[in-house]
Amino acid sequence: MTDVRVRFAPSPTGDLHIGGVRTALFNWLFAKNKKGRFILRIEDTDEIRSTETSVKVILNAMKWLKLDWDEGPDIENLRYSPYYQMERKEKGIYQKYADELVAKKFAYYCYCTLEELDDMRKKAYANKIPSKYDGRCRNLTLKQREQKRNEGKIPVIRFKMPDTGIIVLNDIIRGEVKFNNFLLDDFIVIKANGIPTYNFACVVDDYLMEITHVLRGDDHISNTPKQIHIYNALNWNVPKFAHLAMILGSDGARLSKRHGHMSVLEYRKEGYLQEALINYLALLGWSTETSQQVFTIEDMKQKFSIERCGTSPSIFDSAKLLWLNGEKIRSKNPEQIYELFIDWLNYTGNDKLIECWDTKLLKKAIFLERDKIRLLKDIPSLVDFFFTKDVDYKEDAVQTVFLSDKLKSIAKFVLIESSIRLSNHQDFSAISLEKYARDLAIEKNVNTSQVFHPMRVAISGRKQGPSLFHMMEIMGKEEVVRRINVAINKFFK
């Protein structure tokens, strides 16, 4: 059995989107599962829309996602180089095979103008017949061609589609899909500018790069019969195809700007983890027998198979992605979350935010709040009160916990007592502090919450936050007492 070789072949005409990532991911997983090779090829044959920036963005996104490629850009001395189609075009790779097609009468020169073609399409639509090229240039004589050329017309090369018969695509996911040759177009193989079209370049490269399996979105399924015809005409082995069902937006239409995030890097900015996005996307169109939801990357590599990919399209559900992100964060230790957070700060340019924050305290604070973090960007607002010298006393907290008629006097008592007693408290551990607070409640004959809440607000300025005594422990005696005194002076003088 030959080794598996798969590729992801994006066109650099924009950012890397969710659908693209999913395609890249499934190819990557398949390669890893089969101990094969994952190839990245840049299909930059769209002269107008391809940009260098886009190449960089895609490469960066792939790197962030840790979808590493065995062959492709930025890797030296590769057998199948180059991996940019325009570089390959410069080497005459495509023209050579196009000429071969013409020589073998599988293709011909076409001199039709854009206007003529547009006309044809409109008529086909109006007459409710299949829209395709009518083949008027198929049998031009040498003389006719010469004349056209003299008129200054530059030809394209078209593939001559058989008028009869059917072609069968044997898709790994969908099984047999049949197409009637008559309905297939005499598609263009080489454009007038000498650049190959997608349907041709893709086939030539997949053949030359010895691609064994083509995994792609099913929006490509109608291209496949055309491509198979090229393989056959050139007498090449046809790779195995697998067409993945599309990922749709919440309204059931193709994912687009309207559905919010487009670029992968935007997910990174929001504070999603690479592994969460990967895990979530794997769930869209692939499943295990047990319907397992949470995977490590290793686990996914081990269990992935094309046969278990589904046929029906799925709708992107950001609520589930969010849950999964929290799930991944909860599985990390303090050091890991801290690292992730720092990476995120650097990436988003928010690193100044924590300039004055003590690293040791930050790690502890983050870990205390770990279960609440769903996105990396949640972290600052969850822990910032540990570091701000001027506690921001929330109006709502002050009103309900400090100043309501019912609780005012007890709150005052708790704070004043705590100010005195805590400054003499020897063991500032969470356990000891909790005992202190509970004893105070018993002593004063009130509910524990009537003691806990005022302390929480005095120390953090908020009603919600981490476990009170752990929070006090990591903040330290001096700061805790200081804050309590600030609160007394501010609200109870």
Place this chain on the structure above:
RNA sequence: GCUGCCAUCGUCUAGCGGUUUAGGACAUCGCCCUCUCAAGGCGAAGGUCACGGGUUCAAAUCCCGUUGGCAGCGCCA
């Protein structure tokens, strides 16, 4: 319009003819835990398996048709 693909709780899905009173996950709701918010535990609600015909002793599962959704129909990829 033509061609192709698809169809199980709101969403992602398990299911490959009998073990299914259709299982899991997210979201929703309730209870428990509890110093708050989360997390966690337990539970509930939610599906006429799109519809209609077959085949079969037996169908979510196989076949046909209908309907609906989506995709493609470029000198874009």
